[in-house]
Amino acid sequence: MFQATSFKLKQLGSRNNETAEALDIIKQYYLSEHVFVRARSYIDINEDRAIDEYITSILKQGNSLCAVVDDGSIAGLCLNFASSPVDPSILRNFAFYRQNADTKDFLYFIAKLQEIPNLWEFYKVPKIFEIKMLTVLPEYRRQGLAVMMAEKSKELSHDQGYNVVRMDCINQYDYKIAERCMMSCLVKFPLHKLRGPNAPFIKRSSSENRYVRVYVDARTHTDKDKEVKRRLELEELIE
Numbered sequence: 364m365f366q367a368t369s370f371k372l373k374q375l376g377s378r379n380n381e382t383a384e385a386l387d388i389i390k391q392y393y394l395s396e397h398v399f400v401r402a403r404s405y406i407d408i409n410e411d412r413a414i415d416e417y418i419t420s421i422l423k424q425g426n427s428l429c430a431v432v433d434d435g436s437i438a439g440l441c442l443n444f445a446s447s448p449v450d451p452s453i454l455r456n457f458a459f460y461r462q463n464a465d466t467k468d469f470l471y472f473i474a475k476l477q478e479i480p481n482l483w484e485f486y487k488v489p490k491i492f493e494i495k496m497l498t499v500l501p502e503y504r505r506q507g508l509a510v511m512m513a514e515k516s517k518e519l520s521h522d523q524g525y526n527v528v529r530m531d532c533i534n535q536y537d538y539k540i541a542e543r544c545m546m547s548c549l550v551k552f553p554l555h556k557l558r559g560p561n562a563p564f565i566k567r568s569s570s571e572n573r574y575v576r577v578y579v580d581a582r583t584h585t586d587k588d589k590e591v592k593r594r595l596e597l598e599e600l601i602e
Contacts, residue, residue, distance in 0.1 A: 369432060369433070370430045370431065370432060370438055370439075370503075370506075370508055370511070371430070371431050371432075372428050372429070372430050372431075372511070372512065372515050373428065373429060373431065374425060374426070374427065374428060374519070375422055375425070375427040375428065375429050375440075376425060381422075381429075382419055382422050384437060385418075385422060385427075385429065385437070385440055385442075386415055386418055386419070388437060388440055388498065388500070389418055389440060389442065389496055389498065390408055390409065390414075390418075392498045392499075392500060392501075393440075393496050393497075393498040394408050394414070395408065398533050398534075398554065398565070398571050398573060399468075399469055399472050399564065399565065399571075400469070401571050402564075402565045402566075402569050402571035403465060403468075406465045406469070407465075410463060410465075410466070411461060411462070411463040411465075411466040413457070413458075413461045413463070413466050413470065414466060414469070414470075416457075417454070417457070417470060417473075418442070418496075421442050421443075421444045421495060421496075422442065424443075424444055424445065426443040426444060426445060426492070426516075426519060426520075426523075427440065427441060427442045427443050427444075428440070428441045428443070428512050428515055428516060428519070429441075430499075430503075430508055430511070430512060432503075437500070438499065438500055438503040438508060439497075439498060439499035439500060439503060439508045439509065439512055440496070440497070440498055440512075441494060441496070441497045441509075441512035441513065441515075441516050442495050442496035442497070443492065443493060443494055443495060443516050443519070443520070444492075444493050444495050445490050445491070445492050445493070445520075445523070445525060446477065446490060446491050446493055447483070447489060447490050448478075448481070448483040448484075448489075450477065451474040451475070451477045451478040452474075454470055454473060454474040454477070455470070455471060455474045457470065458470035458471050458474065468559060468564065471559050471560070471564070472557065472559070472564045475557050475558075475559070475564070476531055476557060476575065477493070479552075479557065480549070480550055480577065482527060482529055482549075482577075482579065485549075486526070486527050486581060486583050487583070488525075488526055488527055488583065490525060491525070491527050491528075491529050492516075492519075492520035492523075492525040492527065492528045492529070493528075493529045493530070493531075494513055494516050494528065494529070494530040495531075497509055497512060497513060497537070497540070509536075509540050510540050510543045510544060513530070513540050513541070513543075513544045514544050516528070517544060517580055521582070526581065526582045526583050527579060527580070527581045527582070527583065528546070528579065528580040528581075529577065529578070529579055530546060530577075530578045530579075531575055531576075531577055531578075532575070532576040532577075532578055533554070533573055533574075533575055533576075534573070537576075538576050538578065541576075541578035542578075544580070545580070546578040546579060546580045547578065547579055547580070547581075548576050548577070548578050549577050549578070549579045550576075550577050551574045551575060551576040551577070552574065552575055553567075553572055553573070553574055553575075554571070554572050554573055554574075554575060555567040555569075555572050557575075
């Protein structure tokens with residue numbers, strides 16, 4: 364366990380009690396505020412167990428962190444996942460067989476966001492360490508806990524030999540956390556640029572149509588001029 368202030372950080376395993384509690388917290392404090400859920404306010408994230416299965420698959424990898432207080436209760440969660448180029452396709456295939464249309468769209472949205480831009484190709488690496496879901500319970504906010512979990516996630520990724528950490532930031536709190544962790548914004552684009560099979564996931568006119576900022580911490584060596592050119596190419600691909 365890591366010790367910092369009055370919180371302790373530990374890696375989440377796949378024990379049933381840990382998974383169940385983490386699922387409840389993520390759904391209550393993270394997914395309920397997710398931009399896709401807010402844009403489609405009629406979605407019931409508890410209606411389809413497919414979302415539970417998706418979150419559980421992230422937890423089972425063992426790269427996620429939870430912050431606990433002295434009595435052992437959870438104060439915050441940081442769900443991380445080391446992804447490969449095939450993972451978006453796997454998630455889309457999983458989504459395809461869901462009966463609930465809203466759940467299907469939500470999972471398609473996650474898969475699309477995961478591969479835009481294609482950082483595996485951009486950095487020529489087989490895997491990317493993603494900081495996917497980060498939340499702190501209301502009573503423990505404004506104490507630096509989110510930054511601490513993000514920093515420890517970066518350390519965890521480096522300890523395992525991953526050279527690129529990714530964090531997709533949609534609200535101002537996310538990108539402030541990323542910047543405090545010395546991550547760099549590689550590219551940003553409005554959510555309406557992400558299209559599903561037939562239409563944008565979030566309409567251009569929606570009040571939830573915000574910018575996504577893709578922050579990275581990369582330990583790969585790239586030529587500066589080439590990197591600038593590639594960033595511009597990434598932005599053009601999103602258009």
